[in-house]
Amino acid sequence: MARRIWPFLARPQRVLALILVFVLVLVLGCVPGLGGWKYEALPGPWRTMSVVQDSRLFDAAPHFAPRGDGLALFLCRWPRTQAIAVSLPGDASPEELLILRRALAAWASSGIGVHFVEVSPARAALEIRFVSKPLHSRLGTGNALADCAVELEDGQARVRDGRVKAELRWASVHLIREDRDAIGRGVELDADQLLGAALHELGHALGYSAHPALAGASVMSRTTEDVRRIGAAVAAGESFSDANLTALYAIPNGLLIGSVGLSEAARARLGSFAAAARDAGLSGPYSRVGEVAARYFYRGPDRAPFALTVPNFRRDLVSGDGIDFKMNPRAETMMRAEPAPGSL
Numbered sequence: 212m213a214r215r216i217w218p219f220l221a222r223p224q225r226v227l228a229l230i231l232v233f234v235l236v237l238v239l240g241c242v243p244g245l246g247g248w249k250y251e252a253l254p255g256p257w258r259t260m261s262v263v264q265d266s267r268l269f270d271a272a273p274h275f276a277p278r279g280d281g282l283a284l285f286l287c288r289w290p291r292t293q294a295i296a297v298s299l300p301g302d303a304s305p306e307e308l309l310i311l312r313r314a315l316a317a318w319a320s321s322g323i324g325v326h327f328v329e330v331s332p333a334r335a336a337l338e339i340r341f342v343s344k345p346l347h348s349r350l351g352t353g354n355a356l357a358d359c360a361v362e363l364e365d366g367q368a369r370v371r372d373g374r375v376k377a378e379l380r381w382a383s384v385h386l387i388r389e390d391r392d393a394i395g396r397g398v399e400l401d402a403d404q405l406l407g408a409a410l411h412e413l414g415h416a417l418g419y420s421a422h423p424a425l426a427g428a429s430v431m432s433r434t435t436e437d438v439r440r441i442g443a444a445v446a447a448g449e450s451f452s453d454a455n456l457t458a459l460y461a462i463p464n465g466l467l468i469g470s471v472g473l474s475e476a477a478r479a480r481l482g483s484f485a486a487a488a489r490d491a492g493l494s495g496p497y498s499r500v501g502e503v504a505a506r507y508f509y510r511g512p513d514r515a516p517f518a519l520t521v522p523n524f525r526r527d528l529v530s531g532d533g534i535d536f537k538m539n540p541r542a543e544t545m546m547r548a549e550p551a552p553g554s555l
């Protein structure tokens with residue numbers, strides 16, 4: 212296409228076109244990370260590692276846990292010491308099972324070092340389910356979440372050799388079978404779309420919580436057409452990898468990438484929440500980060516989360532205006548039940 216247009220351009224237009232391309236490369240190459248941290252924050256050899264520099268890992272917000280007067284910020288992924296126990300949807304058709312297994316196999320052979328073993332839903336650390344897309348939902352072709360278990364020591368994140376003792380321990384992938392067109396009619400996803408969506412959501416479940424600002428050839432792109440194209444390539448037997456997940460898994464799990472201070476009020480809120488969770492015998496804590504919000508939470512015996520949420524975590528990190536914690540309803544109830552300090 213470009214070669215066909217090029218001879219028809221007059222010399223000044225060619226110069227202008229070259230300048231435009233140059234400026235575009237310059238601007239796009241310099242889009243700063245959107246996750247609230249920079250590669251300069253990485254210690255030692257990881258700062259200059261080419262797989263890191265070639266990625267958009269820094270578009271994903273870090274995980275967090277209490278440390279000192281504020282929060283430790285760190286990266287979190289699955290450990291590679293054992294296979295990730297994954298459950299497939301019980302209502303999947305044979306064709307759908309084939310597609311989901313192909314997506315898992317693609318990640319297992321992508322070079323990041325994870326592998327999977329199929330188990331029943333009750334034993335799964337990573338569950339894959341089909342859900343229906345509600346009318347007017349902003350859910351694309353699916354969604355995913357991943358929970359990072361954090362080890363504490365005296366109420367603080369346990370840090371050894373610049374690493375927080377933390378790892379992803381549970382994740383959930385929701386996929387849809389049927390999208391809706393502009394007027395709300397159901398349109399079934401084709402095989403390449405479903406494979407692309409499964410690869411994309413598994414990328415989130417494996418720890419990359421963002422969509423890269425410059426997608427390039429990434430399956431983590433926000434654009435469904437990019438994702439479908441990669442799904443088609445994998446279906447055709449092409450090899451698969453993703454620069455963002457490659458970078459995340461090249462870095463040691465739990466690597467500290469910085470810290471953020473807390474206001475006195477936020478510190479007190481976090482302290483009393485954590486004390487109440489410990490008193491109630493809840494399990495945790497866990498950190499979960501998304502594209503916008505984040506949460507620090509514990510789970511009850513029925514797995515129900517008691518959470519301190521940060522509604523605009525990425526924005527708070529970037530703006531430096533401080534972290535704003537909100538309690539979810541369960542945490543609020545727990546705090547109301549907690550005796551005031553000094554009372555019997």
Ligand SMILES: [Zn+2]
Nearest residue numbers: 411415421422
């Ligand atoms: Zn996504």
